[in-house]
Amino acid sequence: MSDLTPHSRHENLDKINKIVAIGGGHGLGRVMSALSFMKERLTGIVTTTDNGSSTGRIRRQQGGIAWGDLRNCLNQIITEPSTASALFEYRFSGSGELAGHNLGNLMLKALENMHIRPTEGVNLIRDLLHVKSFIIPMSETPVHLAASLPSGSSVVGEVEIDDLTEIPNSIFLVPLVSATPEAIQAIQQAEIILFGPGSFLTSIMPPILLPEIIDALRDSQAKKIFIDNLGVEHSPSAALSLQDRINWINETVGKNIIDGAIVQNGxxxxxxxxxxxxxxxxxxxxxxxxxxxxxxxxxxxxDLIEELIR
Known part of the structure; x- marks a missing residue:
């Protein structure tokens, strides 16, 4: 769980009224955890295209959006572990039908089956876990990530894209869905927008493929920061340099939007x-x-915010 950050270490962040972090999985969860002291001033916009592990099994059997990254972010941002948080992150063992399933994924899917808006379902869990920061799915409509390959063929699915041995020509959403209104509003109000860390093509890029989010990012006056991974990805993205990844984002949005980057020393x-x-x-x-x-x-x-706002 999150360690507490001394007040003196974030004097520039203390002046920020709204900050948005975009991504998925462990990477976005880590950022949300690091900035959890910002409480309601922090919003995470979470990728919902996962089709692997417990999430993938639920989607294949029940349909719906991908809940795994949302669950991961909710759990990582908790600063004080509780029985409720342990229950939410519980994963079934054994060899039966429940084996490998995460209880949090099943809880969120149950709320979806009860015709509760995914964003409202997340808010109910936020209240249960006493999470103050906002966590918003990139879309509330089921969607998959797809890629066009140099050969002219295409593949559908995050897992399938991560298993590729070559960089795709492009990635796109199937079907092209609408962004969650709260996500667009959060970007419009943000003073700082963070991208990453995480799997570049399958965690960071999917929200940026939504037309409404592209428009909001293009119009945003916020300072935009890319947070690089600490190691080499086990996916085609491993072949992309930092500059390549920043170019992917800028070219997708249609404008050079990235102002700064944070990388591991060396x-x-x-x-x-x-x-x-x-x-x-x-x-x-x-x-x-x-x-x-x-x-x-x-x-x-x-420190990077201080450099960018001078």
């Missing part, structure tokens, strides 16, 4: 993008080296 690119403010720091957690240390990540974000 992994900064040989050539820095003109106009891009870069902070290279030691960011690895002591316990899990491929995850960001919350306190160090928070300090890096705070």
């Amino acid at each position: 992994l900064e690119p040989a050539q820095k993008n003109e106009g891009l403010t870069l902070i290279a720091r030691r960011l690895r957690a002591d316990d899990v080296t491929y995850r960001h240390d919350r306190t160090l990540l928070c300090k890096a974000i705070d």
Whole structure:
């Protein structure tokens, strides 16, 4: 769970009224956890295209949106573990039909089956877990991620895209769905927007493929920061440099929107993008080296904001 960040380490973040983080899975959850002290001033916009593990099984059998990344973010942002949070993250063992399923995914799916709006379902769980920050699905309509390949063929599914051995020509959503209104509003109100860390093509990019989110990002006056991964991805994205990933985002939006980037010390690119403010720091957690240390990540974000708003 999140470690508490000393007040003196985030004086610039304390001045920010609204900050938005975009992504999915463990990466976005780590950012949300690092910034959990911002409470209602922090909003996470979460990818809902996952088709693997417990989430994938639920989607194949029951349909609906992908709940796994939303559940992950809710659980990671909790600063004080409780019986409720342990129950929400409980995963069934054994070999029966429930084996491998996460109870939180099933709870969120049950709320969806009760015809409760996915965003409202998340809000009910937020109240149960005493989570103050907002967590919003990128869309409330079931959607999958797809990719066009150099061969001219295409594949559908996050898992299938991560298993590719080559970078796709493009990625797109099937079907093209509408963004959640609260997500658009959060971007419009944001002073800072964060992208990543996480699986680039399958966690960070999907929300940016939604036309309403593209429009909101293009019009936004917020400072926009890319947070790079600590290690090499086990996916085609491993072949993309930092500059390549930033170019993917900028080209998808149709405008150079990324103002700054945070990278692990020693992994900064040989050539820095003109106009891009870069902070290279030691960011690895002591316990899990491929995850960001919350306190160090928070300090890096705070320092980069200071550089960008000068």
